[in-house]
Structures are given as C-alpha cells and as structure tokens.
Amino acid sequence: MSLSILIIEDNEQNMYMLSYLLTNNNYKVIKAFNGRDGLNLAHNNHPEIILLDIQLPDMDGYEICLKLRHNGLPKNTTIIAVTSYAMGGDREKAIEAGADGYLEKPINPDTFVSEMEKIYNAKQ
Structure with missing residues (x-):
C-alpha cells in the first residue's frame, strides 16, 4: 500500500518537483495550491x-x-513544513504550530x- 501525501504549495515549479519525486517513489500525491483547499x-x-x-496566498x-x-x-498525520522561509526561529515556530519536521x-x-521518510518514520 502506498502512502498518500498532500502537498500544499502555491508555486507551480515547486509543486511539480515535489509531485515528480514522490510519484516516482510510489506515493499517492494530492495537490492543493492554497491553504483553504x-x-x-x-x-x-x-x-x-x-x-x-x-x-x-490566503x-x-x-x-x-x-x-x-x-x-x-x-x-498520527505527519506534517512537514517545506519552505524557503528559513530565518532564525522559523523551524521552532513551525514545530510550535504543530509541524513534525522542517x-x-x-x-x-x-x-x-529520504529526509521526508526519516521525519515520517520518527513519528510512527
């Protein structure tokens, strides 16, 4: 059984890259381009x-x-922040908000x- 992964990402190039990598590793990908969706x-x-x-955006x-x-x-849902917003304290802020990894x-x-799987496996 392949795991399903929801990607919430507004940048089309980033969405394409993440989707491509994950589908090639037998994950089921669900895409959202904004927070509400x-x-x-x-x-x-x-x-x-x-x-x-x-x-x-929203x-x-x-x-x-x-x-x-x-x-x-x-x-048991694993939430991973994937962001270029890498200022001091951002990792901690994401974890405080409920993310399992950054x-x-x-x-x-x-x-x-493999980095994503490491975060996922650590939570299981």
Whole structure:
C-alpha cells in the first residue's frame, strides 16, 4: 500500500518537483495550491503526510498547521513544513504550530524523499 501525501504549495515549479519525486517513489500525491483547499483536502482524504509551504496566498502555513492539528485530523498525520522561509526561529515556530519536521528549500532532489521518510518514520 502506498502512502498518500498532500502537498500544499502555491508555486507551480515547486509543486511539480515535489509531485515528480514522490510519484516516482510510489506515493499517492494530492495537490492543493492554497491553504483553504489544503484544509479541505486534508479532512476529506486523511493523507498520512502533509508537506506544507509556509508562505501561501490566503493564509500562512503556521495558521494552516494549527487548524490541521485542532480540527479533527488524525493524530498520527505527519506534517512537514517545506519552505524557503528559513530565518532564525522559523523551524521552532513551525514545530510550535504543530509541524513534525522542517525541510528547507531549495530541496535537494537526491535526498528529499529520504529526509521526508526519516521525519515520517520518527513519528510512527
């Protein structure tokens, strides 16, 4: 059984790269290009992993993460912030909002999937 991953990302190039890497590694990919769609898709599909950009057009990733954690999402869902918003304290802010991990952009295509799996496996 392949795990499902919801990607919440507004940048089309980033969405393409993440989708490509994950589908090639036998993951089922669900795409959302904004926070509202991401919240709806998360609650309708219950993905095992959510990859969440922090800078989105309608609400920031911290707010989305808080909503996901407090609105009925299964507790074992792994949320990973994937962002170029890499200022001091951002990793801690993402974890405080409910993320299980934090990966910086630009992602390394050679290591991204294994880094994501490491965060996922640590939670299981």
